[in-house]
Amino acid sequence: MSTLLLAADTAGYTLPTPWRALTKTGYFIGLTGAIGGLVTYATTVRPALRGTSDGDGDGSRLRDRLSVCLAWSGVVLLVAGYFQLAARVARNGPGMPFGNALAPRRIWQFLRAPADDGAWIAQGTLYLVQNLVLLGAAITLMTLFTRGARRRLDQLALIALPLALAVTLIGAVPATVPLTTDEMLDRVLTQTHIISGTVWLGGLVLLSLLAGARRRLGPDAGLLWADLWRRFSLVAMICVAAVVVSGLWMSWEHVGTVSQLWTTGYGLALLVKTVLVLGMVTAGAVNQFWLMPRMTRARRASDTVSLRHLTLGHFPRVVWGEVVLGLAVLVVVPLLSGSARKEAGGAPAEPSAGVYTAGLALALALAVSLYATARASDALSRRTPAADPA
Incomplete structure (x- = not known):
């Protein structure tokens, strides 16, 4: 942080106010819990539970715990959404103290403001629709508190x-x-970055919380959890690829040269975020190349003791490390304000056919690397136990 403050002094970078940073981080935490939890349920938990009945011990406990987690994510989304809306009011026009912006009357005036000249719809109306949808999502999730x-x-x-x-x-x-x-592509890739990032982190959080009930699960729970981790690993790899591609586009838009990563406030914040994301990717690689093959071999050998230890012991510990790094990323996100190009007095980014071609080539390369990763993990799972490095 002291380095970031130094860059702020030397390059004209302004740190966001505490209330602005906290509301933005909280808002993304709310989205992470809701979007990540729901997508993980749809793509990972629900398919894995399809073969279990409502009366099944482990399956029933998992459903109950998951319902509570989703219900609490609705609470967090509702609270975070309100504070984020108040933050928008505080930043609107000449601005006002954040405490004053929390008043419902101030918020309603902001939402009912007329459209600007040349606009097809008032910005406040868009925020009104957005928050009505948020309210619907939160209430739907919170109903899961009831049996x-x-x-x-x-x-x-x-x-x-x-x-x-x-x-x-x-x-x-x-x-x-x-x-x-360029503007359309920027909006599409920004949303791709947000959704893929929230699914990745939200899924890690949800599965980690579900794994916390391991003492209440039966001796064969490792079979179910091996399937859960296997399914989510595919979802996580797709999310990582989307985060990388969209993140590189946004980095290119805001950072003109490599040196701007340590000579501007925006660049330093981006550098810290990049290091944290690389830490998450490294932890994911440990799971993919070390733990997943061991889980597969234990499952094939019907070694339920080892499988339970791996799926509900080793795996969640590594995943919790990813969660901590992911939450740190959300803390850094509000610091990414402005642009390193502007701070350095450089020209804005100019997209070209060459830039689009390079982006497409990168996306194809990442797709190939994901396929190679899956094949390599599968090959490691077929190694004999004698060759197991553990």
Whole structure:
């Protein structure tokens, strides 16, 4: 932080006010819990539980714990959404103290403000729709606190998931059109970055919390959890690729040269975020190349003791490390204000056919690397126990 303050002094970088940083971090935590939890349920938990009955011990406990986690994510989303809306009010126009912006009357005036000249819709109206959708998603999730609603978990999750996704997507709708190709691409990739990042981190948090009930699970729970980790590892790899591609685009837009990473406030914040994300990727690689193959071999050998130890012991510990790094990323995100190019007095980014071609080539290369990673992990799982480095 002291280095970032030095850059702020030398390059004109301004740190966000504490209330602005806290509301933005809290908002992304809310999105992470709701979007990440719901997508992970739909892609990972629900398919794994499909073969279990409602009366099944481990499956029933998992459903109950997951319902409570999703219900609390609704609470966090609702609270974080309100504070984020108040922060928008405080920043609007000449601005006002954050405490004053919390008043419902101030918020309602902001939401009812007329459209600017040339706008097809008032910005406040877009925020009104966004927060009504947020309210719907949060209330739907919070119904899972009741036992009766938990019996309709699939239906409620099916309702809440598109609402949660719409919360962030509506925020990307422009009040003024038309947009240039660059602006449209920027909005699409920004949303790709947000959604893939929240799914990745939110899934890690949800599965880590679910694994905390291991003392209440039966001796064969390792079989179910091996399937859960296997399914989520594929989701996580796709998210990582999306985060990398979209993140590189946004970095190119805001950083003109490598030296700006340590000579500007924005660049330093981006550098810290990049290091944290690389730490998450490294932890994920440990799971993919070391723990996943061991889990597969234990499953094939019907070694339920080792499988339980790996899936509910080793794996969650590594995942909790990823969660800590991911939460640190959300703390850094509010510091990414402005642009390193502007701080350094450089020219804005100019997209070209060469830039688009390089981006497409990078996306294809990442797809190939994901395929190679999956194949390598599968090959390691077929190694004989004698060759196991553990």
